[in-house]
Each structure stands twice: as C-alpha cells, then as structure tokens.
Amino acid sequence: MNLRYGLNPHQRPATAIPVDPHRRPFRVRHGEPSYVNVLDAAGAWQLVREAAAALGRPAAASFKHVSPAGAAVAGGIDEVTAATYRLDRASISSVTSAYVRARDADPKSSYGDFVAVSEPVDAELADLLSRVVSDGIVAPGYEPGVVATLSRKKSGRFLILEADPTFVPPPTETREVYGLRLTQPRDPVELNRDLLAGHGLPDSAVDDLLLGLVVVKHTQSNSVAYLRDGMTLGIGAGQQSRVDCTRLAGAKVDTWWLRRHPALRPPAPGARIQDVIDRQMSLAEPAEWRRRLDGVAFVSDGALPFPDNVEHAARHGVRYVAEPGGSLRSDDVAAACARLGVTLVHTGVRLFQH
Template identity: 40%
Template sequence: GDFVALSDVCDEATALLIKREVSDGVIAPGYTPEAIEVLKEKRKGTYCVIQIDPDYVPAPIEHKQVFGVTFEQGRNEVKLDDPALFEDIPTKNKTFTPEAKRDLIISLITLKYTQSNSVCYVKDGQAIGIGAGQQSRIHCTRLAGSKADEWWLRQCPKVMNLPFKEKIRRADRDNTINVYISDEWEDVLQDGVWEQFFTEKPEPLTREEKKAWIAQNKGVSVGSDAFFPFGDNIERAHKSGVEYIAEAGGSIRDDNVIDTCDKYGIAMAFTHVRLFHH
C-alpha cells in the first residue's frame, strides 16, 4: 500500500497533515506522544505506525526470490549528494544554482526508488512529475512532463479562483479540478453537473490559456535514471520549463542531446551513474 516515510521524528503538526491524507501507514525514526495520539485515531485505530532504527545498516547483499529462483545483488548504496555527480557538464551553460543542485539531488533520490525506466521533474524542493516503469525513455519524459504541467496548471489564477461550493469534499474538489484542466473539461461544466460543485458556472480553461500559463513555468529540474538516447526528450522537457538536467550520459547520440540543450540554454550534467536497480 501507500506509506508515508519520514526522515525525522514525527511531531503533532506532521501527524495532523498525515491524518487527512490517504495512506496505509507511516514509518519514521520516532514519534512524539502527541503525534501518536493523532495517528491512533486514523482508520479507526488500524493505521500502521512503524518506528525504525535510523542507525540500522542492512546487509550488503540483497536476496530476492522469483518463482523459486534466487537473485542476488549488491545494495544500491550510491551517494547521490556527491558533488562529483555535477562535475562533468558538457553543455555551454555550466551554471547550476544551489537550488537547482538540491532539486536534481531530489530527482535522483526519487529515481533510485522507482522502477526503470524513469524520469523525475522537480521544482522548489518537491517532485512535481514522475514517469516510471515505461518501455521508452521518451514515454517517461512525456508522462512526467504531463504531471508537471498539471501541477503547474492547478496554480493558474483561473483554477485557484474556481467558485466551489463551501462544503464540497476535498476529494471531490481535487477530482473536479483534474477534469476541469484536462481536455475533458466539458464533463464537469455541462448543465446538470456543474451545479454539484460550483456556485456558478465557470468559464472553461481554453487550450490557449493553458499553453500560455505552462509557458510561464521556469526553473524546473529533471533527472533520468539512465542516459537520454535522443534530443526529443530535451524538447519535451523544455516545454515544461526545464532549465537543469542530470542524466547518466553514455549514449551514442550524446551529441544530439547536448546540442538540443544548448539550443535552449539548458545546463546538463553527466552523472555517469545508472540508477537501474531492482
């Protein structure tokens, strides 16, 4: 199921945030008494609360069984905050802001724990689009990019000012926004339907308005768990405001990828680290 993973002791404020979100459990190095009281009320007392020893060191070799066959591999212990990951910069733009490096590290950590192939868009310290488990790198980039675009569209003034009814449920509000900003917006604005959610019928968010708003998104970072094989990935990433990229490098078409980055002034680092690990 869905678990919340925390890197620090869970306090009451964090527990209150977790309480309203759908998840099956939480794992953290500790909990304050106030946090425990809050979490005990979630899911009628059946919510799974796990405390882990932050000093625990797992075995260096992993074992997995699949239909009677045992696979062994070394644990993925790669250090993704190593400054050396950002030393090989083949693009003309070689400037990574501290915020961009932070976001790229977040993207790489996210990719470490996703199924390959995978691409992750990050902005302002949070993952805003993840495309994982796809058969093609460009499919990852498109999927993650569409999620990043949706995240950004939700902050469009026209969306933020939608005239929702006062007591509409949070899940209904979220799902309605999802449809409103999609190409199926008529599903929530048709007569007999919009009255369930809004105090008055909103104007649709046109394709031109969406395109103009998405074009305002800047400073996005992208990480890839292996090399980008073609420049089409960069073209798609650019449409979602990407200005910084971290990828393994090593494709026979690296020159095409670099040229496409230079075309848009994107700074790209070759990490020389493949995050394929299963």
C-alpha cells in the same frame, strides 16, 4: 514478522524475517502490515533518509506501488497548497511542510499512499494525515500522543512503523525469483553535489538535481523526475519507453502548474481536499500559462537515448538535466540541450531500480 498477506490477499501465509535476527530496520507501533506495506516502507524510508542526508533538510515521500508519487525536502508552501490542505503558511513545521510538498506533487496518485518522513512525526502532521486518505507511515519517531491519534485512522487499521535510523543494511542483497536466487552488492553509490560540480549551476538547481537523483534511485525503472524548489512536480515510473516516462511525468507537471493559475485559486473555504484536487481545469489559454513555468530540473535514471526526451522536457519549463550519459546518441542529446537553452550534466552513474 507475520504479514496480513502477500502481494495479493489470496497469497497466504506471508512473513518478513530480518536477515540479522538481532536488528531490524523498523518495528510496528500499530497495525498489521501487508507484503506491499513492507516494500513501500523499505523503499520510502531509504529515499527520505538518503535525501535528508544529501540535502541537509527534513525529507518526505509519498509512496504508491513501490515507487514515489512525490518527494520533497522541507520548505515554504504556496497559497494553493496551504488552502488545499488547510495549513498556516506562517507556522507550518518543517516535517509537515516536507510531506505536504511531496503529496501535492501528484495528489491524485498519492490517494491511499504510504508516507515516509525523515524526522519524528509531530501533532501538526498527524492532524494533516487524519484528513487525507493514506494507508500508513514510517518515521524515526513520534511525539507524545501522535501514535494514539494516528491509530484511530482507517477504523484502527492505519499502519504505524518506527524506523531505526542507526540500522545499517547488509552489504549484499538477495531475492528469489522463479526458483533462482539472485545476489548482488547493495548499491554503494553516494549521491552528492560532487556529481553535479563544474557546470556553473545555481545552488537551487544543484539541490533540485540532487534530490532528483535520490528520487529516481528509489523509483521503478525506467524513471524520470521533474523538480523545482526542493520538490518533485512529476515522476514517471516503470515505463518500457523512457520518452513515455518523460511525457507521463510532464503531464503531471502541467496539472501541478495549472492548479496554480489565478483563475483556479484559492480553493473554496471548507472544500474537501479531494474535491479541490479534482476540480476541472477549463481555462481559455492554458498553453500560454504553461509557458510561464521555468527553472525546472529534470533527472533520468538511465541514459537518454534520443533528443526527444529533452524536447518534451523543455516544454515543461526544464532548464537543467542530469543523466548518466553514454548512449549512442549522447551527442544528439547534448545538441538538443544547447539548442533549447538547457544545461546538461552527465553524472556517469546509472540508477536502475527493479
């Protein structure tokens, strides 16, 4: 597959060559992909495919710069999301609900995203995508007429990829960096509810933590995710300090929650989506409103090295934490969880992505 260019426009020519010449993970239905498009499509498709299999519901992801800005499984949408994206809460399709819940986690970061959904794209989702700023989509199929609708987006430059849901990747992964060829087994870990068993967690918390594990597995390390009701509220990616990830993602949670303050809803009828998203939050008591958020789950791709991660997370309504465990201060982290009323799960599985 010839690509428009590499990571930057001056890096030409660029290509993507299937490891198996007889099988490829997706085919181009419309447009011309770039190097970054291929990376985003591959990462996003793996995330939604794994999330849908683990949770038994359609899944969606909004990818930017090789990490998800948001991810979710299908479910109900609240009045803020419905008004922002001009959707009917009573009749929204499952695949549309999954994507809009994923995008609404961090709509500022999702501006110009690459979309992935685990189910075929229907007309409702195509209509939504025609009204938001995004660069492309990967999905296992498209209902009649949808490709034609989406191909008009971005003056015909919107990229449409169709994933092969039966594709099985090779057992080893190889990359070349600065004259070195690095090879490793593909990550074989299966993320399922068994990793979270034995802690007396409610089913909703198990689902949120499981989704979080899938999300951080496909997010640039260091990474953490806050989740509630089957969707991310904030993702922190690629920071050198884990607590910086925790604080960055926590700020996104605050923004998501403040948008639901009664003084800021519903959005004005007919307002542009991005105008709604960018409204200034000038509240008299934002701290008091933040304290009302509860039942949030928190997942880390690596061991929490200090209790400060838990202390910061608890300020954003976190009541459940899943992390590998095994750090030098794991006992201190556990003590902080006990003090703050947070249930801690050690999965024993690190999920670094670089």
